[in-house]
Amino acid sequence: MAVLTSIQSELQTVEIQMSKEIHSRSLNMEELIDLQLDDFQRLLSPAISLAVSRIAGPISKTMISMSCIFQYIFLAHYIHGPVKDGNITESDCQYPVLIGDFMFGQLFVKMCEKDLFPYVGLFATVIKTINEGIVLRWRFKHKKMTIKDYRIIIGKERASLTALAGRLSAEVSGIKDQYIPKFEEFGYNTGMAWAAAEESIYSFLVQEYLAKVKTNINELREYLSVTPLQELYDFFQMEISKNTVSVIPYTPSIRASAIR
Amino acid sequence: MKHYTLFKEIFADLKKVEKELDRVLKVDDPILSQTCVSLLQAGGKRIRPGFILLSGKFFNYRLERLLPIAVALELIHMATLVHDDVVDASLTRRGRPTLTAGWGNEVSVATGDYLLAKALEQIVKINDNDLSRNLAQVCVEMCQGEIQQIKCSYDVKQNFKQYYYRIKRKTALLISLCCKMGAIVSNANKREIWIMSTYGHCLGIAFQIVDDILDITADPKTLGKPVGGDIRQGIITLPMILALRDSDHADRLKQLLAKRFKSEQEVGEAVHLIQQSGGIKESIIIVDRYIHKAIKNLYELPPIPTRDALIELAQFVGERSY
Numbered sequence: 001m002a003v004l005t006s007i008q009s010e011l012q013t014v015e016i017q018m019s020k021e022i023h024s025r026s027l028n029m030e031e032l033i034d035l036q037l038d039d040f041q042r043l044l045s046p047a048i049s050l051a052v053s054r055i056a057g058p059i060s061k062t063m064i065s066m067s068c069i070f071q072y073i074f075l076a077h078y079i080h081g082p083v084k085d086g087n088i089t090e091s092d093c094q095y096p097v098l099i100g101d102f103m104f105g106q107l108f109v110k111m112c113e114k115d116l117f118p119y120v121g122l123f124a125t126v127i128k129t130i131n132e133g134i135v136l137r138w139r140f141k142h143k144k145m146t147i148k149d150y151r152i153i154i155g156k157e158r159a160s161l162t163a164l165a166g167r168l169s170a171e172v173s174g175i176k177d178q179y180i181p182k183f184e185e186f187g188y189n190t191g192m193a194w195a196a197a198e199e200s201i202y203s204f205l206v207q208e209y210l211a212k213v214k215t216n217i218n219e220l221r222e223y224l225s226v227t228p229l230q231e232l233y234d235f236f237q238m239e240i241s242k243n244t245v246s247v248i249p250y251t252p253s254i255r256a257s258a259i260r
Numbered sequence: 261m262k263h264y265t266l267f268k269e270i271f272a273d274l275k276k277v278e279k280e281l282d283r284v285l286k287v288d289d290p291i292l293s294q295t296c297v298s299l300l301q302a303g304g305k306r307i308r309p310g311f312i313l314l315s316g317k318f319f320n321y322r323l324e325r326l327l328p329i330a331v332a333l334e335l336i337h338m339a340t341l342v343h344d345d346v347v348d349a350s351l352t353r354r355g356r357p358t359l360t361a362g363w364g365n366e367v368s369v370a371t372g373d374y375l376l377a378k379a380l381e382q383i384v385k386i387n388d389n390d391l392s393r394n395l396a397q398v399c400v401e402m403c404q405g406e407i408q409q410i411k412c413s414y415d416v417k418q419n420f421k422q423y424y425y426r427i428k429r430k431t432a433l434l435i436s437l438c439c440k441m442g443a444i445v446s447n448a449n450k451r452e453i454w455i456m457s458t459y460g461h462c463l464g465i466a467f468q469i470v471d472d473i474l475d476i477t478a479d480p481k482t483l484g485k486p487v488g489g490d491i492r493q494g495i496i497t498l499p500m501i502l503a504l505r506d507s508d509h510a511d512r513l514k515q516l517l518a519k520r521f522k523s524e525q526e527v528g529e530a531v532h533l534i535q536q537s538g539g540i541k542e543s544i545i546i547v548d549r550y551i552h553k554a555i556k557n558l559y560e561l562p563p564i565p566t567r568d569a570l571i572e573l574a575q576f577v578g579e580r581s582y
Contacts, residue, residue, distance in 0.1 A: 113389075
């Protein structure tokens with residue numbers, strides 16, 4: 001996280017805030033499921049939102065909450081992810097389904113904060129898109145998937161969320177309308193690179209999308225100070241080169257403690 | 261008593277809710293479209309929309325304001341049923357194959373999540389973030405109730421407080437919220453909102469206790485499933501808690517209920533021991549108390565036919581055999 005200097009403290013605030021919201025007297029999540037989140041899974045969704053917002057100036061409480069929402073949306077689907085067809089036992093299904101739903105609940109509560117309520121419709125749309133992507137991937141389970149199909153799937157499953165994070169964070173932070181599509185593209189391309197990085201057979205797509213991210217940053221550099229975006233890009237490259245980004249999907253049986 | 265008798269006053273408007281659900285669940289994705297249609301075709305009593313509309317009838321009833329809430333709550337309810345079937349690995353519901361049985365877990369979980377997003381779109385129409393926050397909070401607590409149920413399964417040391425925590429979240433909160441939201445949207449005052457909310461809460465608690473009693477005492481043919489389902493799943497219900505406290509064979513019952521893999525003979529023995537104890541009788545007394553509490557405050561509301569319908573409904577819950 002050291003490279004994300006300009007948003008480091010806000011990222012911590014997001015993690016602390018979510019941790020407080022998730023853990024209660026009646027629910028200690030770590031007892032029920034263990035998540036092994038790599039740095040991308042832990043940081044990227046809120047980092048896109050915060051980095052974009054930082055360009056406009058100090059990061060507001062609203063933007064911190066919005067960053068939590070993006071992370072909740074990611075986590076809810078991520079936790080539901082290991083619930084697979086067929087050979088999974090009843091006990092393997094129970095907690096991932098229920099904790100995923102609990103994340104959705106927390107997400108709803110967060111969305112109902114006064115300043116965020118106007119955007120509920122956009123969040124609803126992105127959740128629908130993500131699930132269309134999940135179902136589309138399911139349809140290709142026993143069929144040959146082309147690269148084009150794969151791009152559509154990860155575009156829906158992951159990049160739809162990061163694109164919204166780029167666009168909405170720019171809008172809410174007061175960045176001029178003319179630049180907003182570029183922030184949306186930045187988010188989209190980052191999400192595509194991220195999703196491709198998680199599946200080793202498609203890792204060749206990572207640099208293709210990172211090149212697009214670089215182009216987005218350079219285009220914005222002419223008009224705005226893009227240091228936070230550059231830091232995010234450098235963080236991405238550094239993690240990829242370290243090869244620390246997990247390509248092993250989370251399963252309920254993996255023990256670790258990543259959500260603090 | 262059939263539910264359409266209870267809801268006859270709002271029958272036409274419930275049809276509009278159904279039509280709206282039908283419209284909302286027309287989606288482009290070919291798989292999600294099929295799963296959503298199959299959920300609609302599976303029907304359901306639409307009890308939650310019914311409570312919202314009935315509650316509104318006491319006050320300034322405006323269907324256009326009540327409709328998105330009724331649809332949102334029914335969508336959330338549908339999503340939870342779909343996810344429950346994954347959690348319980350249920351293959352049938354109301355005599356029909358579940359989504360899990362037909363499409364598997366992955367599509368079922370995605371469908372549930374999709375329905376939650378659809379519910380959010382309805383919440384946008386409500387355009388009231390206090391009401392929406394109420395709804396969101398209930399969603400969180402419902403999950404906590406479900407999680408608690410699984411965490412506490414086979415735990416024979418449970419007490420009434422823990423049982424109450426669970427059924428309040430599992431069943432009562434959503435019914436209470438329906439009654440409360442119907443009242444709020446129809447401009448009820450603070451006291452009236454409290455009356456409706458309390459009615460829903462008490463009815464929900466009574467409904468769940470009756471459900472738990474029937475799981476032990478009902479005729480399997482009338483119930484539509486074998487008795488002892490909770491015993492098989494390790495869910496410790498009120499009749500069991502009371503039987504464990506009072507039965508002469510408490511040790512044996514404890515042993516049976518705590519056992520994870522039981523034979524049908526052992527399930528039958530546990531059912532018999534609970535029936536023989538005073539647990540059922542005492543549970544019925546507790547149900548009666550909640551029914552009484554549900555009805556009591558309704559007399560403060562105007563004496564319109566809706567009031568009689570709600571009283572009848574409460575009495576029906578207390579006396580139902582299925």
